[in-house]
Each structure stands twice: as structure tokens, then as C-alpha cells.
Amino acid sequence: MTEKVQKVIPDEYIPEVRSRVVTIDNKDYLLQNDAMFTFYERSMGEFSPFFLAIKDEKKILGCKCPKCGIVRVPPMVTHCPDCNFTPTELVEVEQVGKMNTTPPITYFATSMFLDKAPFGRGRVILNGADTALSVMLYTTTGILVPGLIKKGTEVKVIFGDERIGQITDIYCVPASELTPEQLAKKGLQESELNWEAPKEPEFPEASDEDMAVYKQSLKEMQALAAEMSRSKRARKAIEGWKRDIAVKTKGGEFAMYIDDGDFKIEEKKLKSPDFVMACEDPRTLLDGLMYNGAITDSVIMKRLWISKNLEFNTIFKLDRLARFLAREKKEQAVK
């Protein structure tokens, strides 16, 4: 069996050596593709026992000050700064704890985390510890929505199946989603959890009214798409982007084409789309394109289903398209 080799910078992030020119007020300006990169063979130094315990023993370590008794997780200090630098000692803490505060949820992630969004990151005080460990938070039930994990929610540390001694080897899920056996088990692994797989929703048969709503919404979306393709500012939102999207609704199916500034909607079933969107009521999407409620929020609130989480990126661009058109109209009105 060949081992999967991961690069510290995945190839897809790396642009080609190239330049291009933008023209502003009849003057040319040169843009060069570039990067600033440095590789490290970085020592984990005094944190080595913490990361090795995660990797090899599926344990979480902290450091305890024998004078004030504070247990810090992660073990940030070898000597306690609150007790005149008294030497601390490593101790093991439990793998269940409570959220220190309500954690935020990232929907629009940095370029390195686009494939992981949406995710929560928060701070858990593990039983036996006094300070909070920063962790990524997931739910086994699909997309993480506000209110699922709050201050005081009990969570459990989950260990990745393949661990390399990094903080990404662990994350937390709500304890309420686990069986009592799973909750009690030390070193519970990812593969032992029951993850709900995303399933394309099925819609009931459309009534005449549904069909009428579909036809009308489609017409309005097509008109909007044409307007967006004509708008200089809106075109910027989908500059350099290309996607063929199959959109399924109760009343019918259509295709959305994004192609480097052009945006087109046609009544057509795509054979091999880049991804699928499904929403029972096409007005969900129409409202989003009309800048009347974000499409992103429709995905978060499960009114709109997407077949690939990574395509949140395209959803952001559609929201941006709507906002840029609205902004252009408004600015024209102001001027």
C-alpha cells in the first residue's frame, strides 16, 4: 500500500509564473504573480510532550503549578509566571469539558480553510484544567448552525485516525451526539463516530401553482442575470470564475452558468455540472439574487442544499454578484 504524500503547500495553491496588465485612465499597470515562501523544520521544543501524547497515546497533557495549583492546557509554560517562575509539572487531563464561551462559526474562511468551512473554533476547559484549549468544533449531524454549541455545552475531544503530532489531530463534537460508551472512552477516534452523509433532498410532486412560481421565478432570474452580465461592477464579483451549476427546485430544473464575468440562466438539465443546488422553492434563490436575503444564509439555514461544501465559495460569489449590482444601481442614483 502506498502512503499518501502531502505537500506543505498543496500544488493547487501555487500560481504559474505570469504577469498581466490592467489599464486605468489610459495608463498601463503591470501585475506580477509572486509568492513569499519559507520552509521550516520547526522544533516543537517544550511542547513536544503535548504533541507526542496526542499522536502516540491519544492523551491531552497540561502543566500544573505546584504552588498556585493552576493547570494550564495546553502546557504553555515550564515555569509559572504567576508564582515567581516556579517550575510546573506535566499532568494528564480529561477528554471531556465545557465550552468557556459560545464559539463563533466561520463561513467565509481564509484561502487555506475554504474546504473546511463552515467550522466552529472555540475554547474548551477540559475537566481537570483551569485554562481553555482552542479547538475546532464539528457536529456529526451536518452543517454547524448557531445555537448548537454554546457557553457551557459539554464537548468531547475526538482524535483523527491518522495523527502526525499537530493540533489538527484533534477536534471536538458535542457530547450529546455520542453514546454513553463513546463519551466514556478515552482516545475516541473519528472513524468510531456516526457521521451523517449529505443527501440530496427529494421534493414532492409539483402542483400547478408550484409550476407557475417556478416559471415566473426563472423569468425574473434570467432578467437579473442579463442585468448582472451588463454591470461592470457585478462582473467583477465573478471575474476569472467558471462554474456550470444544476439547480433543482420543486417546479423544475435549470442551469446557471458563471463564466468570467458572464452570468446566464437557461432552462436545461445539465449532464455533468460542477455541482448541484437544490431548493424546494425557487424564490429562495431569486430573493438572494435580488439582494433580498443572502444565499449563504439559505445554505446555513438548510433552505438550500449544495452537493459540495467547497462550493460555499461560489455561493459567496453569487451573494457578491447581487450586492455589487445593487451597489452599482445605488451609486448611480446618488451621483
Next chain:
Amino acid sequence: MARKVGIVGAGVTPFRGKWYEKTYYELAQMATREAVRDAAISIKNVDATFYGIYNDIFERAAIPEHPLQGIIGMQNKFGIRISCGGATGAYTLSAAHAYLAGERFKTALVLGVEKATDCFDFLSMSATPEVIKSIGWSGDSFFEQKIGWSASDSYAEIVLGYMDEYPGTLKPEVTAQISSQLSKQVRTNPYAQRQFDQVTPEEVMNSRYIVYPFKELEICVYTEGAAALILAEEETAKAIAKNSGKPIVWITGVGEANEHSFAGKNQKNMSHIVSDYLGSHHAYEMAGIKDPVKAIDIVELHDAFVHQLEISLAEFGLVPYEKVDSLIEEGIMLPGGRLLVNPCGGLIYCGHAVGASNIMSAWSARNELINRNLKTALVHGTGSTISQYTACAIFEHE
């Protein structure tokens, strides 16, 4: 006894989402030219430079200020760079103040510049994911960077912590109205990135989540630009002001504090911005301000996020913690209210060119004090993970 220090000149470049036409070298010089022209002095009369540049990665150089020394005409003189995350500009002002008050120099240039959106993500074909990735290198590198730490999610932690402690505050209707109000105020700022982007509270409420609980129209935008101030000690300031005909705005107080960067017992309290409390109150003490509610006319604060703007104003003692929404509900920051908050549109509408942002805020506070003939302003910068750093300054117009 320390010398009195005043602002005798200021200038900014237009704040833009992208400056294709200029590098940060030229942006820095543009702001410097404006500031010395405003003070009616020559750059030859300036003794020292204090550079506010946040992030080496934005400028794509490890000592980004070194080429500026000659470009702005300050060769063979003192130059020091300050880098304190989002609070860079305010800390740069504080450092320059200390050197002048300590009589090391008579005049100083405070120069902030940032070129954020040269960063570009070739996967999504847009700048923003790469800009926030670059800022992401500012998080703790052993435990947090690799699990998606970002400026937004780390500030959201504090905001949610505040809402845990003060339930029912930071209501979405109120944060939406604040954003809308700031968008009206930016209308008169010709240097702003979003001068014509006036939004209604409904549009704010309808905008998409970026990081829960922040919506797109409640957060600052990334900006390229520069801002500069000319500071002088008392006698020199008076001489410059006599020549330029412009009133001096005195810096009567400065205060700073950096909190712990991790949460828990004896570490950071995640429900407050203690650095904002300490920084502002140290500045009040130095300025002799006993009751900030009575004393402060203008606040130019670092509004990275609307929710944080509300919390910061509470930490400054300008509105009660449990009643932060009175900023809108009792009209405190609405037209005719007792407090003028971010008349320039703040970082959300004027723009956030990180190292230059707080210096732009200082430029605005000075202009507003003079133009509206008001007495006292508070200028603020916050930054680093979980709003760890704060620097504040009190400006007084005689």
C-alpha cells in the same frame, strides 16, 4: 516634567480597495507630502520618523520601512517601525509622543501605510481569502493557526463571550442601525473607500454571515492607503502653528495595555476587552479626565466589527455594559446625540489600511475638533488575537 506634544499637520491618501497605480513606497510619500504641506514646513524640519506598518507579508518584505527612509526625505535621521497588529497606528502615535515628551526630538513624522490587497488567492480568483490568510499568520503558531484562527473569528469569540455575560445586548437590529449610521457619516469623507456605499439597516440585516455573529456589512473592509501626522513639542508646535495658521491639537493623554493571549483562569477574560478599559482609563488619568461621559465629544475608534465598536465604547466608560444598545436606542451616537462616533465612517466605511487606520482616525479626530470647534476626542486602536492589544490617545483642542 515631560514636554507637551501637539499635532501640527496631517494628511491621508485616498483609501481604496486596490491601488493599482501605486506601490506602498509612493503611498507613503503621498501621505508625507500632504502632512508637511498641511503643517507648512519642509521635511528637512522633521527630526524623526515613526513608521506604523502592521504586516510584513502585505508589503512582501521583512523590513518594509527601510526603503521609505530615503523616499520620504528622512535619510540620516532617526526611524523606527512599530508593529502591534490592528493597534499599530495608535501605538505608533504613542511611541512618537513619548520621544517628543522625553525631549529626544522637537518634531516627528508619524507615518502609517499598508498595501493589503496585493495578496491574491488564485484558487478563488479573489484577494480577500488570501488577505485574511495573511492576517491568519498573526495567530498563535503552535496551537491556533492550523485550526483556522482568523482575525474575524477571534474577535467574534469576544463578542459572543460578551453576549454570554450580557444577554440581550448587541441586538442585530442595533448593530444594523450602527452600520447604517456609519455609512451615512462616510458620505462627507472624500478619502473613504466606501464614500457612496450608503446602506439601510435592512440591507445590513440581510447581508450574509461571514463569521457568526458577524454579517458582511458589519465588518471592516481591507484597504490600501497611507496616513501621516506631524507632531511637535510645545514651543516648536507653537512656532509651526503661528506660521501655518492652523490650530494645535494637543495630545494630553496616552494609554496602552496588552492582555494575555490565551483564555481561562488568570489569563484572558473572554467576555471583555480589558485592554480597551485599561488603555482608555490610563489615557484619561494622564489627561486629568475624571468623567469621560462629560469630557469626550468625539470618539474615533477602531471599529473592526460593529459589535466590537459597541463593546469598546462600554469599556471606555462611555455607555453602561448592560445598556450598550442605548447608543442607538437612546440616540447617543445618532445625529444630535451626545457623542460623535467615527465621523470619518470608521474602518468599516472609510477603510482599514491596517498600519494607517488609527492614524487616519487621528487625522479625522483632529479635523473634526477644529472644524466643529469641539474640545476633546478619544482616538483608539485595537488589535492582535482576541482583541489583546489597545492603545488610546486623548486629543484636546484649545
